[in-house]
Amino acid sequence: MLMKYLSEYRNPALVEKLLKEIFAVTTRSWTLMEICGGQTHSLIKNGIPALLPEKINLVHGPGCPVCVTNISIIDEAVYLSRLTDMIFCSYGDMLRVPGSKESLLEAKASGADIRILYSPLEAVQLAKENPDKQVVFFAVGFETTAPANALSVVQAANLNLANFSILASHVLVPPAMEAILGDPDNKIDGFLAAGHVCTIMGLGEYFPIAEKYKCPIVVTGFEPVDLLQGILMTVIQLENGTFFVENQYARSVHPEGNVLAKHTLSKVFDIKDRVWRGIGNIPLSGFELKDAFSSFNARVKFDIPLINLPENTECISGEIMKGLKKPMDCPNFGTKCKPEFPIGAPMVSSEGACAAYYHYAWNPQLV
Amino acid sequence: MRITAQLDETFRYAQVNFGGILKDVNLYMTPEAQIGDYVLVHVGVAISLIDEEEAHKVFQYLVEMGEVEELNTPN
Amino acid sequence: MNLQCPMPTFDFDVITVGHGSGGLLTHNLLKSGVFNLLSNPWLDQQHDGAIFEINGKVAFSADSYVISPLFFPGGNIGDLAINGTVNDLAMCGAKAKYLSLSFIIEEGLPINLFWDVLYSIKLAAEKAGVFIVTGDTKVVEKGKGDLLFINTSGIGEVHPNAEIHHQRIFADDVILISGNIAAHGIAIMSVREGLTFESSIISDTQPLNDCVIALLDHFGSDVKFLRDATRGGVASVLNEVVEMTSLGIILNQSDIPLEEEVSSACEMLGFDPLYVANEGVFITIVSKNKANDILQFLKVFPAAENAAIVGAMQLDFPKKVILKSSIGGSRLVNYLPGEQLPRIC
Numbered sequence: 001m002l003m004k005y006l007s008e009y010r011n012p013a014l015v016e017k018l019l020k021e022i023f024a025v026t027t028r029s030w031t032l033m034e035i036c037g038g039q040t041h042s043l044i045k046n047g048i049p050a051l052l053p054e055k056i057n058l059v060h061g062p063g064c065p066v067c068v069t070n071i072s073i074i075d076e077a078v079y080l081s082r083l084t085d086m087i088f089c090s091y092g093d094m095l096r097v098p099g100s101k102e103s104l105l106e107a108k109a110s111g112a113d114i115r116i117l118y119s120p121l122e123a124v125q126l127a128k129e130n131p132d133k134q135v136v137f138f139a140v141g142f143e144t145t146a147p148a149n150a151l152s153v154v155q156a157a158n159l160n161l162a163n164f165s166i167l168a169s170h171v172l173v174p175p176a177m178e179a180i181l182g183d184p185d186n187k188i189d190g191f192l193a194a195g196h197v198c199t200i201m202g203l204g205e206y207f208p209i210a211e212k213y214k215c216p217i218v219v220t221g222f223e224p225v226d227l228l229q230g231i232l233m234t235v236i237q238l239e240n241g242t243f244f245v246e247n248q249y250a251r252s253v254h255p256e257g258n259v260l261a262k263h264t265l266s267k268v269f270d271i272k273d274r275v276w277r278g279i280g281n282i283p284l285s286g287f288e289l290k291d292a293f294s295s296f297n298a299r300v301k302f303d304i305p306l307i308n309l310p311e312n313t314e315c316i317s318g319e320i321m322k323g324l325k326k327p328m329d330c331p332n333f334g335t336k337c338k339p340e341f342p343i344g345a346p347m348v349s350s351e352g353a354c355a356a357y358y359h360y361a362w363n364p365q366l367v
Numbered sequence: 368m369r370i371t372a373q374l375d376e377t378f379r380y381a382q383v384n385f386g387g388i389l390k391d392v393n394l395y396m397t398p399e400a401q402i403g404d405y406v407l408v409h410v411g412v413a414i415s416l417i418d419e420e421e422a423h424k425v426f427q428y429l430v431e432m433g434e435v436e437e438l439n440t441p442n
Numbered sequence: 443m444n445l446q447c448p449m450p451t452f453d454f455d456v457i458t459v460g461h462g463s464g465g466l467l468t469h470n471l472l473k474s475g476v477f478n479l480l481s482n483p484w485l486d487q488q489h490d491g492a493i494f495e496i497n498g499k500v501a502f503s504a505d506s507y508v509i510s511p512l513f514f515p516g517g518n519i520g521d522l523a524i525n526g527t528v529n530d531l532a533m534c535g536a537k538a539k540y541l542s543l544s545f546i547i548e549e550g551l552p553i554n555l556f557w558d559v560l561y562s563i564k565l566a567a568e569k570a571g572v573f574i575v576t577g578d579t580k581v582v583e584k585g586k587g588d589l590l591f592i593n594t595s596g597i598g599e600v601h602p603n604a605e606i607h608h609q610r611i612f613a614d615d616v617i618l619i620s621g622n623i624a625a626h627g628i629a630i631m632s633v634r635e636g637l638t639f640e641s642s643i644i645s646d647t648q649p650l651n652d653c654v655i656a657l658l659d660h661f662g663s664d665v666k667f668l669r670d671a672t673r674g675g676v677a678s679v680l681n682e683v684v685e686m687t688s689l690g691i692i693l694n695q696s697d698i699p700l701e702e703e704v705s706s707a708c709e710m711l712g713f714d715p716l717y718v719a720n721e722g723v724f725i726t727i728v729s730k731n732k733a734n735d736i737l738q739f740l741k742v743f744p745a746a747e748n749a750a751i752v753g754a755m756q757l758d759f760p761k762k763v764i765l766k767s768s769i770g771g772s773r774l775v776n777y778l779p780g781e782q783l784p785r786i787c
Contacts, residue, residue, distance in 0.1 A: 047771020119411025389640035
């Protein structure tokens, strides 16, 4: 994170001016969706929805990789973590998500060697330092995180490590956008595309989507000034009836993305169909390790029993992530479903929409 | 930003300063990054170089709207 | 860990179960270690308990310390053990006087580490102006502990001006924080496995009794509430307050004292500083008309030089803590379920 370029993007005077502009240009009701957990978090944490004109309705897409990871994958993770001589490594976020029997945090409390790491490259380091143990990294994420996960596999291959592998659960944004826009109940008018995802992948994938669904897409950053400018740019397009792809986050996003990162991704991963928790199968929406790297694929390396349990039908996370409902529309929100005892993932992940509202929304009617 | 170690391309690291905190960051995906550049880091890997010119444009946009004369733009 | 006081020569490198079983080994450890170093009229008696007189109302507090790692930037478990109980008593409006000190040592703890902790305890007790008058030492087998656990309990004299009851808190009362927040939790994070980063952030562990007692001397009943913001941070204390009083709280984000480096670390790790533990920061709720005077008074003390007025009690939104962000939006500050875990993206 660039500290120098943070405070400027939180400048209250700038925020005020952008809001004034938004109020000035908005004449009709519009529904905008952002599709990045970090943006969801930032919007609610900064209280932005309440500052916007009432005509602008912000809904939150499936931008939280933790939330869309199938419960069976959590079970796979827990199973692996309990194997002897195993060091199971994960990003902190994944630890609290409940599997069908327990979460990784509960497994850790009962003795599994589970380590929270900041980077998958640290897992490679761990594998190098612990040759007598198996090290598995829980490689979850969108396109922003996938290159680092891929790099860890490349590093491990270069080091000829026999004891390193990843349990992969990667998801891709553009297919999710198509699934949402293609839904007959779709109400989204404009999209804020995820700034960090596009830093990696560039803008190319979004042109056909904007064209096909006549939906403006503005690649947006995370800070209040970024988000408001992105919203402003989207609303201006909607008011004018245009549907271009625009780049608000140009200080980080180049049209072609990060070529080296994309190259690493295509070297290590194939694109396959993937089931998104709460939404269902989205074709060609996830990364899987290529056969050439199967020795680093925990699913190939270890015999993980297939666990296929049905989802809790009380959780409406699918409708929330498609922007059809808001977290507060769920009858269980804040009552039967709370972060301490979540029914679904969006309430337990720090970037899930339900958790964001539960933690930060000070007046459910206003946000 | 200080380059501390160099093994092969996949292991090119630097020390990155996050407002006073120093952390080792992998630069494999930003080979053009040099000491003094600002990078965007995600889970221990630099994913892009911050384009300072573009960074200023956000403020330019509002100057053009004639609304930010009194603001101090970052140097 | 390079301390001035030389360790006496022990004929062992690590502490064993024999050192805690009450026999000669125990006697040697305590005599050359604990008693000598912490010597005072009560400990020198080597009695089963300490006998002393005390004036007026008494406050009594206890706490256990199980932190890992034992040593961290800015201090060690010994500092926490003394300052923690001294501060708990201060939050009751009491000047801490006498402490008990109990160790549960895991077999295999190197004696030099134990000595370093003990020496820190001596220094912390001296700085806080308290005596350690009684205690206990036990050793458990390897694997049954986590190197070292410490329990301290303390007795203090309640200040005659102290009227610290949450029932005295009303709407418009002002909330102050005594110093920069979140440093302790981040200092610990910086040495925990898997999250290593270089920083100059050190724990803020320190005794708060001097400035609190002085505050009560001068402002007495205008001080309605005191609580140190340890585990769970500022947010947890404030949520307890709204729960107890059924009032609401409004906080101004831009007024909350927070060092830039700590803020950066929190950003990087995905932590909210309001929930990060402190060991040398307290929150006080005071009468509105005395708030500015109290602020200026506190800032003279080194322990509170970064004190700030951060918000107020309000009638709106009862039982809720609301934070006004620096850009003008508002949000809730809830209790945090479980511990904060570093985020992915």
